[in-house]
Amino acid sequence: MSDPSIDAEGRLRHLITLDGLGRARIEGLLERAVSLRAQFRAGATSLPLLAGRTIVNLFFEASTRTRTSFELAARRLGATVVNFDIASSSTSKGETLEDTLATIEAMGTDAFVVRHKENGTPARLAAHARRAAILNAGDGNRAHPTQGLLDLLTIRDHKQRIDGLTVAICGDIRHSRVARSAVHGRRALGAAGIRLWGPAALLPDPDEFPGCSLVDDFDAALDDVDVIVMLRIQKERIEHLPGLDEREYFSRYGLDRARLARAKRDAIVMHPGPMNRGIEIADEVADGPRSVILEQVANGIHARMAVLAELLAPH
Structure with a gap:
């Protein structure tokens, strides 16, 4: 079966995952983000x-950063944005997502931005989109x-490259879509080593992250x-970790100034947000000179502008 994310001419039609997208296509999106x-x-x-285009936000989970930055990105490119009201939609009456998609698509919608708690939902909708x-x-x-x-855009801003960098991803990796996309993107662009660290109960199966190192010592x-x-x-996940409360979690797994000193002197600190200050990260680090967290937020608009332009702007 052909990949529905790529059209007959080899152009990107949907963006479902970075996995398998390829170095050239990812770098092209980053260059477009830089230009915009x-x-x-x-x-x-x-x-x-994107003047004359209509984009619908279908968010079935709460979101601040992602939804807002997609909306700003679309509006800055001249598109009309519709925020779908899930609570009053026909999906609450039993209508399938596919039928909801078909109904709104029939009104002349050009793109749907989809967030959902179930794995594979955007791919399902991509297979049904006309x-x-x-x-x-x-x-x-x-x-x-x-x-x-x-995240790749932010790293390139500070390091000018991805090739050869060593990256540590720390925390609840088992349940993290951010970690998976981070690994897909960094691997495609040649990161030298990716270390995954966290409580044993929150680490993934090693087979799910080939080429990555699962490390059981945060300092290492x-x-x-x-x-x-x-x-x-x-x-709520801390509550199910034996012998841990929030204070103990921070003591064993939180990033403070002392732990940060083990990294390279020019290492940068990232966080996708929202942050739990004093649990996974200390104020002194989140607000410190090596933090690029707010730069990530700003770059989210440009990265999403690049994707929208790639998918919807005239070629």
């Missing part, structure tokens, strides 16, 4: 690349491709790394 960012930094307030593009804004623990792109995981990605730990 430069135009706005030079004074542009909007670009009419003409609209589907953009995965996060599904279950499977993928969050635009988060992966904005941070030794001489270039990039540290801290993941949010849900408080």
Whole structure:
């Protein structure tokens, strides 16, 4: 079966995952993001690349950063944005997602930005879409491709490359779509080593992350790394970790200034948000000179603009 994410001419039709997307296509999206960012930094307030296009946000999970940045990205490119009200939609009356998609697509919608708690939902919708593009804004623990792109963009801003870098991803990796897209993107662009660290109960099966090192000692995981990605730990998951409360979790698994000192002197600290300060990351690190967390947020708009333009702008 052909890949529904690629059209007959080899162009990107949907963005479901970075896995298998390929180095050239990922680098092309990053270069487009850089170009768009430069135009706005030079004074542009909007670009009419998507004038006349309509984009619908289908968010079945709460979101602040992703939904807002997708909306800003679309509007800055001249598109009309519709935020779908899940609570009052026909899906609450039993209508299937596929029928909801077909109904709204029939109104002339050009793209759907989809976030859903179930793995594979954006891919399901992409298989049923007749003409609209589907953009995965996060599904279950499977993928969050635009988060992966904005993280790559932020790393390149500071390191000028991905090749040869050593990256540590720390926290609840088993349940993290961010971690999976991070690994897919960094592997495609040649990261030298990816270390995964966290409580044993929150680490993935090794077979799911081939080529990555599962490290059971946080200090060892941070030794001489270039990039540290801290993941949010849900408080209810801490409650199910034997012998741990929030204070003990931070003591054993949190990133503070002392632990950060084990990384390279120019290592950067990333976090996809929202942060649990004092649980997975200390204030002094989150707000410190090596933190690029707010840069990630800003780059999210440019990365999502690049994806929208790639999928919807005239070629």
